Amino acid sequence: MRIELEKRPQASKLYGFVSPLLALALTLIAGAIMFAILGKNPVEALDAFFLEPLLEVWSLHELAVKAAPLIMIGVGLAVCYRSNNWNIGAEGQFTIGAITGSILPIVFTEWHSPAVLPLMLVMGAIGGALFAAIPALLKAHFNTNEILTSLMLVYIAQLFLDWLIRGAWRNPQGFNFPESVPFPPEATLPAIWEESGRAHWAFVFAIVAALLVWFMLKYTLRGFEIVVLGQSERAGRFAGFSSKKMIWFSFLFSGALAGLAGISEVSGSIGHLQPAISPGYGFTAIIVAFLGRLNPLGIIASGLVLALTYLGGEAAQLSLGVSDKVTRVFQGLLLFFVLSCDTLIYYKIRIVWLRVRGGVA
């Protein structure tokens, strides 16, 4: 038996919509099988994982809290990946953004002013962008593979944060916990609807960012430039575009968004700086980007779906006693199935059972 692919003359619009849904369905099925193997009732488990977190208002807030960084980072990654720049280091840019954004409340503890929060956000974005400038520089001027460099920098960023928090930035009144001073109210990202839950403004930033990037990609020349350079560098050059400049643009842009996500998470969800500020948002955002088909509107939806897997993991752990590693497995399965189903968009699949000979044997 052989599986053969036949290229479609044009990408299938139908499968463009169907593929992510099909991938979701397959993931659910695989998940059900996995739960069954673990000795849990699959229907109960899926219900606990995917449905229960949607039933209470406070839980929906949590969904928004988790979705915000995923969407923000995912949107930036979409710009990168569309232009064939593979930024895998968003987690590191997130971390550095959290650090630079926290300089004001941690180092300048005496400065109280309404300007603090906006400045923190800007500094966070700049920090993320500068950190992303490193793999950009290495790719543009030293021809170095950006996947590996951006990834190595993630480990470096996390180690740097660890050193800061256990050292110079440790709260002197903190009973020796590896944590910074708690952020004062003017340095905290406020909640949107305070009474019902703790979803904060990062979610709004994320949606706004998604809409702006969607507009850019669909309607403007810059968006056109991104897509063309991603398809063919030679054609982009023919059009007068510069792939070197695009390396800088895409990395700085996605780095800024990741950095903004980082400081938003720290000042909105956590309230202080500590070594563990992300359950792998930077990597999960990659899945968000692909599931959303690198389209910012799709990313809003896929960001919510992947946020659900985080909540589901926590819920399943509480109600079923399943390990919280299940979240990662679900996320990995989802990306796996998304990539499989995406083939249908560009190719027709034929299963050939026997080798058919043309002439008479």
Added chain:
Amino acid sequence: MSLSDVPGSGALLSVQQLTKLFGSFAACNHIDLDIAHGEIHALLGENGAGKSTLVKMLFGVLEPTEGHILWEGQPVSIGSPGDARKLGIGMVFQHFSLFEALTVAENIALSLDDSIPIGRIAEEARALSRAYGLPLDPHAHVADLSVGERQRIEIVRALLQNPKLIILDEPTSVLTPQEADKLFETLFKLKAEGKSVLYISHRLEEVQRICDRATVLRNGSVTGACDPRQETPASLARMMVGSDVATVTHPDRGNKGDVQLSVSNLSVSARTPFAMPLKDVSLTVRSGEILAIAGVAGNGQGELFDALSGEYPVSSPDAITIRKKAVGTQGITARRLLGAGFVPEERHGHAAVSAMKLSDNLVLARSQSDRRAFLGGSFLKVIRRGAVKTATKRIADAMDVRKSGEDPAAGSLSGGNLQKFIVGRELDRQPAVLVVNQPTWGVDAGAASRIRQALVDLARNGSAVVVISQDLDEIFEVATEIAVISEGRLSQPFPAGELSREKIGLLMGGLHEGKTASETANAH
């Protein structure tokens, strides 16, 4: 088909009703073909007629959908190139299947089925290549060889298997006229040994020179089988194309206007290890002139195009001028804004993006030159889709582009139609200067004729046109001046009427031996 014990009688290869479908498209439609022993048989047809598809089935690369193949009277099934080789069929592809990073001997070893040690292969290859007049060094790396030398590897590779039938797919498209003569000598030698040759070509003159019989294909079907020496080029062409193709009306050779494009002493070092450096290239083109640059592939055409288009600016501003302005250091956008247009060689991935719609491909080339029409929203630079689509329709109508739907993906168009659109996209601007690289490569005769006529008309209206081409027929049809590029050097231009094929061939070979352009000119 009955068997006979008398050697030489009965066909060597017989193809009956052979059909290949790709989806609903019939690339080959019930083809019948016979090749006798010791015969050089031509397979004629224009681009897209189905010649390559038929031959791939004979060599086991594609599976036939219907039909039979008989080898020496017996029905056979050829499931892979290995099967074909075992039967005694050898093939030399049009697009070489060579491995750049490996040596000549390793390349040859890969196509042999037996596990003969590489050392033996190296020696046999060296001996055989010399015997057939195509000498090769087995330990050279393919990446260092010229196009003609690479073809020798392909031929020697096929000959080492001692085939009874050798298939050659458009072999002379990459050879100078002199190298082609050498190839024909080799083919006659093979014929004298009783081997057969299936010679695929769209060049009528060659076919009449060397082939005993010919089968003509058009749109996947056989439209005729004949002795090419009994036919005229016109009758063969009619079998190939169906109707009489409009000949291009002869370009004006009268008064010329101002210099629109000039290149002075341009030297460019090789950008990659496999590129050809340009050495001291100079040319001028005036309004109303069509300068054709003749040359076999791999002599610097692409590099020259890159320098002229500005995709890779050069170091000296004055080395290239467009409409009297020094543009050497400037990019393609600046040159377009001065009124220049460019058509690169590669349709897919350079001149156009296959996955994108035609309207997007219009924006690709014209976003800057037509920014007032196509972009809005001031700093946002929103693309005016309406204006773009209108322009796309206008161009498609003007060039008679056949396509499925209003605005399909570029990749869904046939080669000829896409090329018409790409050329039309530039013509739509009435550029003062147009530089085209291989205008009709892989394009069907109807589209080719239309494109060439468009170029001639453009020049007649006062533009300066540069056509870089490997096709001498095309060059003689459109050019007012002809220069030859060889090893990165450009000869002086000659008025088109003063050059013959032989002389061009000499220039292709003669330049790199150090003769100056003026010496070569006096030699004829």
Added chain:
Amino acid sequence: MSIFEAILLTVITASTPLVIAALGELVAERSGVLNLGVEGMMIMGAVAAFASAQISGSPYIGLLGGIVAGALFSLLFGFLTLTLVANQVATGLALTILGLGVSGMLGEGYVGVPGVRLAPIVIPYLSDIPLIGSVLFRQDLTFYLSLALLFGVSWFLFRSRTGLKLRAIGDSHGSAHALGIRVIRTRYLAVMFGGACAGLAGAQLSLVYTPQWVENMSSGRGWITLALVVFASWRPWRVFAGGYLFGAVTILQLHAQAFGVGIPAQFLSMLPYAATIVVLVIISHNRRTTLINTPASLGKPFVPER
């Protein structure tokens, strides 16, 4: 045993998994496949090896378990990238995330459990050679396997007909297919070989390096493996040398931390990652040599005409 010998021993132990995984990845990349899932395969090998060793009581069964796990996991990668022609970068990431998740789940019961250690094999006579004898010939099986792999891969790639075909596929899969070479089948085998090596390397981590199971214990070694292959210009002997260079950096910074050198531990821990970046920049910045050395069809999708 002198301090020098002791340090050399730890360098060997730290370098062996890198060398093994990199040699496997080298073969895969030479056939044109960019396998970014090495990290996932390595961690799956680590957990499988630990579990099999625990269940069977034998570390050698553990090694086998690691190899098999890596090879099977790599089949997923092969299916996605070779049969379904999915994007190789994204697929590698998918497998890494999946591998980290699945291994985390499977390994939960084994955290803190003392491991079954792979004992050194003492080669008689040779191990009595002063200085190098005690270091080179008193090693566990994985070290000897790494040497065998080095010679085996070199011979295979450059002296065997099949290796020539594999290199040809990596140079131009279109030409290879036109010549009748079975491109997809060879690539599947190359990917599985790479997966098996990555699994073996993971097994070494959980059976020799630290005979324990810790979540995410591969710590980015899979990524460093990828950098190693680039650094070595896709040549086996250079992979070996590079592996030892990285292994040395990795282990020496640990020694420095233990020794109490004035530099903070976190910065020392950054060294292997920073070294990877530096090394990549040095080897890549010359575009000409990069172009000549890289297998030309690396990472490109292949869909044969039929």
